[in-house]
Amino acid sequence: MHISELETPAVVVDLDVMDRNLSRMADYCREHQLLLRPHTKTHKIPELARRQIAGGATGITVAKIGEAEVMLNAGLTDILIAYPIVGPGKARRLAAIAERAKITVALDSEEAAAGISAAVSRLGAKVGILIELDVGFNRCGVSNEVEFVTLAKKIASLPGLEFKGLMFFPGHFGVEPQERAMLRVRVNELLDRVAAACEREQLRAAVISGGSTPAAYEMNLFHRVNETRPGTYIFNDRNTVGVSAALLDDCALSVLVTVVSAGHGRAAIDGGSKTFSSDRYQAEDGTGFGLIKEDRAAQIERLSEEHGHLNVTRSDRRYKVGDRLSVIPNHVCTTVNMHDEIYGVRGEQVETVWRVEGRGKVR
């Protein structure tokens, strides 16, 4: 099928670009002896997870138990749930999958650890635990080496849990190289203090897992990091380009849309916040809800639920109802999450269609 036959809005992935993105990250990880554990929240598609494994990834990362269940049922058997599993119901589901696969969970509290221990030990299963360290993003994580060691000792004492190491997410790194270097120094100081404290207490942190696509190609600059969890790199998006972590040509995913109304310096496309998500642009002046590949002078100024509002006053192009455009979204992870299926294309031919099987697994 030719892409022009796809009804819009349609999420399409350029398979050649995707393959190149996958290879580049795998090569970087091999070069720096980093284990690659891609975060599959970006695509939520088992077939793509399998390709990542085939390309050298050691296992995968997910955020929710429901996503882990989907991936495990599709044959992925080494899964890090980079999210604190809290509550007896979720702990029971975790224990059930821990009987069938190598499961690791990241958490930052005794409450979460104790809950998992109770459920897992009841089944005689084992779950690996990473302690999340807050390196400045201020979302989750223990704050310092004292809290880290206290929690690690607690985990080591709980049945069914195996203390495995440390996870961090440097989500607060900006674009400025100088600022990034300075922040990295601070993160490394903290990582050093945690390592020293673990050594003093004879706690073995075998895994030091760093994350985030924007910092993915700098993971080798963080002390002792031996695992990385990039997500967005498989597709890239306007934000990844905006923070200079990819080039526009590295954006594998775009959304095909149709102009459904046009006139007086504006046009409306058939994709809005229920197609792209309303995630903002994280770079420059923060405006625009995606980049129109065919017309850089047009701006997606606003989104309604099902309309993208184009300001075309600075464009030479004459917009007509029925025109088709392709849009690189601000944030691919939340865009893919809006769709039940996405298309893989080679050149202008649709080669495959994938169901976004992990979508909607919010629990």
Added chain:
Amino acid sequence: MHISELETPAVVVDLDVMDRNLSRMADYCREHQLLLRPHTKTHKIPELARRQIAGGATGITVAKIGEAEVMLNAGLTDILIAYPIVGPGKARRLAAIAERAKITVALDSEEAAAGISAAVSRLGAKVGILIELDVGFNRCGVSNEVEFVTLAKKIASLPGLEFKGLMFFPGHFGVEPQERAMLRVRVNELLDRVAAACEREQLRAAVISGGSTPAAYEMNLFHRVNETRPGTYIFNDRNTVGVSAALLDDCALSVLVTVVSAGHGRAAIDGGSKTFSSDRYQAEDGTGFGLIKEDRAAQIERLSEEHGHLNVTRSDRRYKVGDRLSVIPNHVCTTVNMHDEIYGVRGEQVETVWRVEGRGKVR
């Protein structure tokens, strides 16, 4: 089942509040002799559409053909697609449903009208057409009475189409009563000019359809309006309250979440942009991604995909991992659209679960 047994995040609807919201709008429409044609994009659940019909609604509104197909298959047979249907594939699907039900489409271009006519007339079916008039929101719609009449005459000449009237969406109305009154005067002037032009040309605009929940209880103040298409009113949300179109007690929908991390003036809940959507607050200073019912002093400052970042520095409450909270989202339509199912609760008992059947029908 008690609501405390629901795994989080879970979208729950207080059925008593929802019933009251439905009755109030139905009463208002009866009082002012307005036909009620609720926009089902808010819930995308056939059972709720049926309740709206049972409460006196004349038919329903949807945005996409896929939503119309879901609703028609569930027995809803009078459907306005308030969205320009563009492209031969969609026109064919439209023609197919027009054979089975009373279908009306709103559009603003000859291209859209001609495409629908071609597909519909081939099957010998009929589609009613409303012309969208842009009353200032600047999204879709013809701009004035001249464009309106030109397009109406074109539609009247095309086989398979029946010119039915006018649709408008006053989405640009703000909170200020004075400003609203002034804008209403302008919209009424435009509606008057269109009505006069239609009369001169002997075009019968039987339906004058106004929209939007924020302006819903003022629809009787617009000239000749005889149909209204509110959506959000069934649940209401933080934005509806923010623009004074509902009270907090009228918010029927909330999202149950669990605290998964806590400490140092912050807490993280297990709902982020993939649970709530990242739609912003449209009132006051625009900050916050929802309202925590149990603690007005805490703010949902940021959303990651699966985390809500709470700033709790101004709160007296001590946040612990495992605490459950309920959040009124900024925008219910995009929140519901994130979920495969939502729960109906009476008091603290879960009475029903609905599949969001129209979700993901982006085409």
